[in-house]
Every structure is written in structure tokens, then in C-alpha cells.
Amino acid sequence: MSIAKASIKKVSWEEVRKRISKVNPELAQIIDTIGPDKKHYLYLASYPFGAEILKDGILHVPNQDGNLVPLTDAQVPETLQRDLGYNLNSNPICLILKHSTELFIKMDDLLITHYGAITEGRVFGTSRILSPDKTEQPIFIWNMTAGARSLFMLPKISEKGRHNRLARTFDLNMEPPKSHLDHWAIFKELAQHPDFGEAWQFETVFFPQAWVDALGEPNWQQLKLFLFDVSWDNTEFMRSQFIWDAMISIFHKNRNISPDPYLSSTVQTLLFVGAGWNPGFSVATDDSSGPIKRLQELYLDVYRLNDYAPIIMQPSSFSLKVNQPVYYSLAYPIATKLLPRYKTEVNKLSDLYNIRSLLMKYFHDIRSMPLNITGTSMYELPVKVEYEFFHASPEGHTGIQACSEIPRHDPYLKKIARGAERHFPTNSSFLNGCIRVRAKP
Amino acid sequence: MSANAGHLEELTWKDVAAGIKQFDLELYEAIEASDLPQDWSIFKATYPYGAHILKDGLFYIPNAQGELVLLSDESIPKHIQKKLGYNHNSNPVAFVWKNALEIFLPHNESIFTYVGPIAEGRLFGASLVLSETNARRFHPTFLWQMTAGARSLILLPKIGDAAGLDRLDKYFKINSRHLTSEGSENWFLFKELAQRLDQSDSWSMEVLFFSKEWFEWSDRAETPFKSLLYKRNWKGTEFWRNEFLWNMVFSIFKEEKLAKINPFIADTAKYLMHIAVGAQPGYAPITQDNVVGPIGAFQKILREIYQIEYSPIFMLPKMFNLNEIQPVYYSLAYPNSLEFSPNNRKASTKINDLIEIDYFLKKYIGFLKTNTLKIQDTEFFAAAQKVKFSLYHQKQEEETQSVETLFQLDNAFKNAVFLKQAKGWTLPKNAHFLKGCIKISVEE
Numbered sequence: 001m002s003i004a005k006a007s008i009k010k011v012s013w014e015e016v017r018k019r020i021s022k023v024n025p026e027l028a029q030i031i032d033t034i035g036p037d038k039k040h041y042l043y044l045a046s047y048p049f050g051a052e053i054l055k056d057g058i059l060h061v062p063n064q065d066g067n068l069v070p071l072t073d074a075q076v077p078e079t080l081q082r083d084l085g086y087n088l089n090s091n092p093i094c095l096i097l098k099h100s101t102e103l104f105i106k107m108d109d110l111l112i113t114h115y116g117a118i119t120e121g122r123v124f125g126t127s128r129i130l131s132p133d134k135t136e137q138p139i140f141i142w143n144m145t146a147g148a149r150s151l152f153m154l155p156k157i158s159e160k161g162r163h164n165r166l167a168r169t170f171d172l173n174m175e176p177p178k179s180h181l182d183h184w185a186i187f188k189e190l191a192q193h194p195d196f197g198e199a200w201q202f203e204t205v206f207f208p209q210a211w212v213d214a215l216g217e218p219n220w221q222q223l224k225l226f227l228f229d230v231s232w233d234n235t236e237f238m239r240s241q242f243i244w245d246a247m248i249s250i251f252h253k254n255r256n257i258s259p260d261p262y263l264s265s266t267v268q269t270l271l272f273v274g275a276g277w278n279p280g281f282s283v284a285t286d287d288s289s290g291p292i293k294r295l296q297e298l299y300l301d302v303y304r305l306n307d308y309a310p311i312i313m314q315p316s317s318f319s320l321k322v323n324q325p326v327y328y329s330l331a332y333p334i335a336t337k338l339l340p341r342y343k344t345e346v347n348k349l350s351d352l353y354n355i356r357s358l359l360m361k362y363f364h365d366i367r368s369m370p371l372n373i374t375g376t377s378m379y380e381l382p383v384k385v386e387y388e389f390f391h392a393s394p395e396g397h398t399g400i401q402a403c404s405e406i407p408r409h410d411p412y413l414k415k416i417a418r419g420a421e422r423h424f425p426t427n428s429s430f431l432n433g434c435i436r437v438r439a440k441p
Numbered sequence: 442m443s444a445n446a447g448h449l450e451e452l453t454w455k456d457v458a459a460g461i462k463q464f465d466l467e468l469y470e471a472i473e474a475s476d477l478p479q480d481w482s483i484f485k486a487t488y489p490y491g492a493h494i495l496k497d498g499l500f501y502i503p504n505a506q507g508e509l510v511l512l513s514d515e516s517i518p519k520h521i522q523k524k525l526g527y528n529h530n531s532n533p534v535a536f537v538w539k540n541a542l543e544i545f546l547p548h549n550e551s552i553f554t555y556v557g558p559i560a561e562g563r564l565f566g567a568s569l570v571l572s573e574t575n576a577r578r579f580h581p582t583f584l585w586q587m588t589a590g591a592r593s594l595i596l597l598p599k600i601g602d603a604a605g606l607d608r609l610d611k612y613f614k615i616n617s618r619h620l621t622s623e624g625s626e627n628w629f630l631f632k633e634l635a636q637r638l639d640q641s642d643s644w645s646m647e648v649l650f651f652s653k654e655w656f657e658w659s660d661r662a663e664t665p666f667k668s669l670l671y672k673r674n675w676k677g678t679e680f681w682r683n684e685f686l687w688n689m690v691f692s693i694f695k696e697e698k699l700a701k702i703n704p705f706i707a708d709t710a711k712y713l714m715h716i717a718v719g720a721q722p723g724y725a726p727i728t729q730d731n732v733v734g735p736i737g738a739f740q741k742i743l744r745e746i747y748q749i750e751y752s753p754i755f756m757l758p759k760m761f762n763l764n765e766i767q768p769v770y771y772s773l774a775y776p777n778s779l780e781f782s783p784n785n786r787k788a789s790t791k792i793n794d795l796i797e798i799d800y801f802l803k804k805y806i807g808f809l810k811t812n813t814l815k816i817q818d819t820e821f822f823a824a825a826q827k828v829k830f831s832l833y834h835q836k837q838e839e840e841t842q843s844v845e846t847l848f849q850l851d852n853a854f855k856n857a858v859f860l861k862q863a864k865g866w867t868l869p870k871n872a873h874f875l876k877g878c879i880k881i882s883v884e885e
Contacts, residue, residue: 220666
């Protein structure tokens with residue numbers, strides 16, 4: 001089996017319209033109406049799992065050998081640089097055709113993620129081109145990977161002997177992972193090995209400069225409106241976040257409390273997870289965020305996970321419509337902002353208890369204070385979304401359940417390949433001090 | 442009908458088109474190009490100074506008697522309630538037709554003003570109508586308030602003279618001591634005075650409200666109008682959409698450079714940078730009479746009846762612009778942020794706070810200039826190169842300048858009094874506002 005390589009090629013609208021129509025019919029219909037001519041070509045790019053599409057804010061594209069180089073590199077043809085460099089050499093407007101990607105900043109032991117996994121059919125990268133005059137959006141030090149960066153295996157995979165067996169088989173020059181954040185690098189190495197057994201690819205369409213220029217023309221106005229619609233929807237939360245921050249401070253003032261900033265920020269993040277803005281983690285049951293099934297097979301057959309189900313967790317936004325539970329762990333905070341750090345010793349169980357207690361206070365105030373917030377996702381939270389708290393030894397703490405209770409209300413755990421005959425990894429450090437968000441029954 | 446009564450009139454596009462064209466050609470052209478039905482309603486509402494147009498997020502409108510009532514009030518005809526009852530019963534999409542209004546949020550005993558006064562010729566309130574089809578709704582109507590004229594007026598000299606207040610009480614039959622407060626929160630007094638002005642001085646503002654049918658998007662013909670609303674709102678929310686990123690930049694800076702910084706100092710410095718990039722307002726003297734309120738008439742009352750000793754200079758929230766020379770001011774006595782940490786440092790003085798804020802700001806600007814986080818081509822990066830912060834306090838230290846210098850360097854203070862006999866007045870150098878004040882200007 002050959003190695004999955006990245007590629008990029010020019011395509012006409014006709015060549016990709018069927019595929020775009022499948023993942024985003026509204027966009028396809030609008031472009032069909034415009035009927036772009038030959039000079040309005042597109043780029044179809046393909047990246048293997050783990051490929052870094054954006055590195056410190058700079059777009060990386062495949063060279064002739066399929067290796068990724070910065071867009072600004074001398075190996076990249078000038079036409080391609082001109083076509084895709086309009087967002088200050090960061091990502092151009094993209095439409096995801098196959099699988100998903102994740103946009104994030106990595107800081108020491110923390111991954112700050114934007115949106116979580118960005119999935120098939122999503123259009124992004126429009127912000128700067130819709131703000132031609134003055135912008136507050138920096139290129140920043142964003143990174144973006146093909147597939148999810150925050151993937152990790154729920155059961156422990158750091159046992160040296162077993163890891164070495166995997167390393168020997170796939171010629172990995174890597175130590176066993178020390179934290180969940182380290183899992184991705186191993187998954188990436190495995191997926192890019194010639195013997196991995198599967199060529200997982202992320203595919204996206206890049207819109208060149210000519211499309212951006214055309215947005216000023218009369219017959220392209222529907223497309224411009226579409227981009228505004230999408231961007232307005234995508235930024236709904238960001239535009240109103242300052243109001244929610246103010247609301248939290250009204251709660252504190254009303255109750256005359258000053259909670260620990262770490263606890264308060266965590267509860268705020270949990271509210272945003274429940275409202276579907278901040279991502280949490282969910283059980284991966286398909287290959288959209290990476291070659292999940294093949295990785296599970298390898299961890300069962302080569303690594304030889306004991307008796308545990310090979311559950312891989314992926315970044316995921318909660319939605320009442322889909323109703324797949326998502327998890328937030330104090331051991332692996334996935335946030336859109338830097339949380340204040342603890343200066344003192346941590347007691348996870350008492351934190352969990354205090355977080356629950358503060359959340360209940362916020363819930364009470366959301367529903368009872370005259371804040372004029374009816375009709376918003378946040379107002380619906382207390383009645384529609386269930387928050388459950390789990391710890392390895394919850395004795396003596398009301399409202400906190402044992403981790404062994406988790407499988408009872410997550411039907412997605414039953415969908416794990418070859419998971420039925422195996423145990424749930426109750427002792428996972430991720431689960432010890434985690435909060436599950438799901439729709440109320 | 443009294444000059445203090447409101448008024449409501451139902452119009453259509455042809456009645457206002459020429460006026461809108463004068464104010465805002467782009468909006469006029471977008472509506473004309475959209476080929477919309479000519480009979481869609483636009484309401485012109487008149488409000489006296491200080492009237493609440495929005496109270497706790499609920500929309501108030503003049504009834505046939507000129508009284509301001511909730512839109513849902515039974516004195517408002519059903520067809521008007523139907524036409525204006527969108528936007529979750531908050532204000533409809535609006536165009537300021539004459540003078541100005543202000544949107545704000547009372548917060549922690551102060552006023553958080555959104556963008557300062559919104560003057561004639563400005564369109565606003567379209568955020569929710571553009572979000573109707575959004576998958577998730579996060580934006581609440583919340584507790585926003587909106588008043589006719591400026592709400593965040595600050596009169597620099599203090600009004601506390603007992604004899605002067607007695608004279609006001611006697612002349613206007615008011616209880617001025619109930620209408621003034623310890624700081625310079627005198628809006629309640631001015632609202633009361635505005636209702637007692639002579640006909641020749643009376644002040645009102647006018648606003649156009651677009652009816653619901655304008656936003657029941659259904660036809661592609663609407664594209665130019667909708668696109669323009671998006672364009673304006675996209676531009677108007679540029680900072681808020683990216684605020685989380687700048688908070689992150691600020692957190693990274695704090696973690697890297699200064700682990701132990703007083704939260705009050707850090708929050709103030711962060712807010713000052715927001716003023717510098719034109720995202721949030723500072724304050725500047727009012728130099729134009731009758732736009733945000735009957736300022737000249739207020740000054741006349743203060744001069745002739747209250748017999749004020751100092752120049753009655755009014756300050757008003759104003760957005761700073763890096764490309765203009767007009768500076769704006771920030772006073773430690775008037776925080777305008779939703780997220781300020783309280784200043785718990787009992788031993789601290791305003792002058793020490795100023796010096797610490799300045800030190801911290803310089804470090805932050807130095808960090809932004811390094812561009813390690815790739816922030817080039819943003820207003821923050823531009824501001825880091827061009828903006829200058831100057832410290833003022835009545836008590837002069839090495840790092841601060843005198844209040845007299847502040848008055849001398851900015852002509853706006855000289856142009857802020859609209860009375861002919863203004864000459865010879867004493868400048869209010871002991872004003873509470875100036876006790877710990879930072880000027881934001883462009884580096885020369």
C-alpha cells in the first residue's frame with residue numbers, strides 16, 4: 001500500500017459541482033445560477049490525516065512531490081500563490097468536501113480550539129474578504145490539521161511494552177504518550193505509514209482570488225449574500241459573547257458572590273458547550289475526523305488493548321438535533337480562551353462539586369431573573385440540557401456519579417467497533433472529573 | 442400638543458427617500474435597486490430629550506396622545522403593533538432622522554455605552570433581522586436602554602452648590618438634590634430641565650422605524666438592501682467578532698510578561714487599547730450644540746440661574762480615530778466596561794494607578810509591536826505604532842501633566858461652551874473627571 005500524499009489541482013466548476021451539490025446544495029445552486037466561466041476555476045486540495053494545512057497562520061500546499069510547503073515557498077507556482085494568497089497567505093475561502101478539519105492554537109499543555117471539528121459542507125475563511133476596509137482579524141498563529149487534532153484514545157495507551165510493539169511494527173520513533181494531547185502525533189505517524197492499510201484523505205475546495213474579485217459584480221451578488229449569511233450565522237455567538245459575560249457578572253453581583261475565577265470560567269465554558277458554541281468531546285463512531293476504525297483495529301490487534309473498548313474521542317459541538325452526548329473533562333479542558341490557572345493544589349472532586357453548585361445557581365438565575373433573554377439557546381439550557389458529573393470516587397458528594405455509570409446513557413458507546421465484548425475504560429484519567437452534556441430525556 | 446410630547450407618523454419610502462439620499466447615498470441606492478413595493482411603511486417617531494425609546498430591551502413608542510407607551514400598550518393601534526412588533530419586541534430597524542440617541546446598559550452603578558450617541562444619518566438595529574434564519578440564537582434582546590439624546594453626559598464642573606441648587610428648585614419647581622448624585626451623574630437633572638425649557642430652546646429627536654415587511658426576506662430582488670445591511674453590520678461588529686482573539690492575545694501577553702498584575706490595572710489597560718483602536722468610546726468635550734441634547738440651553742441655565750463658577754463643559758462618549766487629530770479622554774472615575782475587576786487596592790491612589798496603567802500599557806504595546814502573534818494588518822497593530830497615552834492629574838508628578846496643560850493642548854475645550862459671555866470663565870480644573878485622566882491621541 002502506498003503512502004497517502006497531499007495533492008492540489010485546478011478544477012472547473014463543472015468538474016466539482018456534483019460533489020459540492022452533495023455537501024452544500026444551496027451554494028451549488030447559487031453558483032449554478034451564476035455559471036462561472038473558465039477563468040473562475042477552483043482548486044481541489046487533498047491532505048492526508050494529520051497534515052498541517054495551516055501552520056502559525058500560513059497556508060501549506062502540496063508541492064510536486066506531494067510534500068507540504070508554505071504557500072510563500074519558492075517551489076509554489078506564482079499563479080497558485082497569487083490565487084490563494086489573498087487572506088495574507090492564511091487559508092483562502094474553503095469549502096470542505098470530505099471529512100473534517102480542526103482550527104486551533106497549541107500553547108504548552110493546552111489546546112485552544114475554534115469551533116471544534118469543522119465538518120463536510122462548511123464554508124469558512126470569509127471574514128477578511130467581507131471586511132475590505134478595516135479589520136480586527138489578525139492572521140494569528142492558527143494551526144489547522146486534516147482531521148481532528150484533539151483526537152485521543154479513551155483507554156490508556158501508554159503502556160511501554162504494548163506501545164513498543166506498535167512502534168516496532170510501524171517503525172515509529174516515538175515514546176509512549178504522556179498525555180491525551182500526545183495521542184494525535186502517534187495516530188498521525190501510524191496513518192502516514194505505508195503499511196497503515198488505509199489512505200484517509202481530507203478534501204477541500206479553495207476559492208481563488210478571481211472569485212473574491214467577482215463578488216463586486218452584479219450577477220455575483222447572491223454568492224456574496226450567501227457568504228454573508230454563512231459568516232453571520234457562524235459568528236452569532238462571538239458577536240454576543242460580551243452580553244453573556246455581562247450576564248454572569250450580574251449573577252455574581254445579585255448573589256453577592258465572587259467565585260474562584262477558574263471555577264467561574266469553567267462553568268461559563270460549560271454553558272457555552274451546552275449551547276453548542278464551545279466544543280466538547282464525543283465518541284467517534286465514523287471516520288469523519290480521522291481513520292478511526294483502522295486506528296481502533298491497530299490498538300486492538302497490535303497494541304493489544306487489554307479488555308477495553310477502543311473508544312476514540314473527537315472534538316464535537318453539542319446539538320439538540322443530533323443529541324449525541326458530549327463530554328468536558330477537567331483533565332483535558334478544551335476551550336476557546338485561556339482559563340485562569342490554579343496556583344494552589346487541586347482537589348478535583350471538590351472542584352467538580354463546586355462547579356455543579358455554581359452551574360445550578362446560574363441555571364436558576366437564567367430562568368428567574370428578568371434579563372430579557374428568552375428565545376436564546378442559553379435560556380433553553382436549564383430545561384433542555386442535562387449536565388451530569390462523574391468522578392472515580394464520588395462518595396459523599398451529592399449529584400456526582402461514579403464513572404462506571406457513564407455507559408448507561410450514551411448510546412453511541414454501543415456503536416464502537418468490537419466494543420460490545422469489551423469493558424468501558426472507567427479508569428481513564430479523562431473521565432475522572434468529567435461532565436457530560438446531553439439532551440434531557 | 443406640548444413640546445415634550447412624542448409623535449408618531451406613518452410614512453412610506455417616497456416620503457423619506459430624498460432625505461435618506463442626502464444622509465446616506467449608499468443606503469438610498471441599495472433600496473432603490475432592490476425594487477421593493479412602494480407602500481411598505483416607515484414610521485417617523487419624535488421623542489423629547491431623555492425619553493426612553495428602549496427600557497430593559499422593550500420598545501416604547503408615542504401614542505396618539507403623545508405619551509410614550511410600550512408597543513404592546515392598548516393605546517397603540519393593532520396594525521402598528523403588527524408592523525413594528527418584530528425584533529423580539531425590541532427596537533425595530535431604525536434610521537436616525539434628526540439629532541441623536543444613545544444605546545446603553547446600566548451596569549455596576551455606571552453606564553456602559555455601546556458606541557456613544559448615534560447621530561442623524563445612522564442606520565442601526567438590523568442585527569436580529571439578519572439572524573432570523575440562524576441555526577442557533579445566542580443574541581438576546583437583554584436589558585438594553587435607549588434614550589433620546591445623550592445619556593452619558595458628564596458635566597465637568599460639579600453641581601453641588603446649595604444656593605445654586607435652591608435657585609434651580611425655585612425657578613423650575615423641581616427637587617434638584619434628588620436628581621443629582623455624588624459624581625457627575627446629572628442626567629436626571631438635565632432630563633427634568635429639558636422638559637421645562639422655553640419653546641425656543643425645546644429639543645427633540647426624530648427616528649425612522651422600518652416596518653416588519655422590509656425584512657421578511659423572500660425575494661432575490663431584496664439582495665442589494667440585504668447585502669448593505671450585512672455590510673454595515675459586519676463592519677459594525679468587527680471588534681466584537683474578534684474580541685475573543687484579542688482577549689487571547691492579552692492573556693498570552695500577561696502570561697509571558699507579567700505574571701502578577703493587579704486585575705484592575707490590567708482590565709483598564711486592555712480597555713484603553715480598545716479605545717485606541719476605535720472599538721469602544723472614550724470621552725471628548727461636546728463642541729456642537731443641539732445634536733445630542735439642548736446643551737447650549739443647559740449651559741444658559743447653569744450660568745444664569747445656578748450661577749455656575751466654572752465653564753460648563755460637557756463631556757460625551759466619542760470613538761477615537763487613528764486618522765484624526767481629535768484626542769479622547771478616559772477617566773478612572775468613569776469606567777465604561779462590562780468586565781472591569783473592582784479596584785480593591787486600598788492603599789492605592791489614582792496617581793499611582795495612572796502610573797501603573799501607563800507602565801503596563803507600554804509593555805503591552807511593546808509586545809504588540811513585536812508581532813510574534815502575527816497581528817499585522819489590524820487596527821491593534823496600527824494603534825501600537827501610532828497611539829500616544831498621556832497622563833493628567835491635578836497633582837503633578839514626574840509621569841503626569843497638569844490639568845491646565847490638558848486644556849491648553851486641546852481646542853475642543855475652548856469650543857465646548859456655546860454662550861457668548863463664556864469668556865473669562867474659569868476652567869473646571871478640579872473636575873472629578875480629571876482626577877486621574879488619560880488622553881488618547883496620535884503620536885506626532
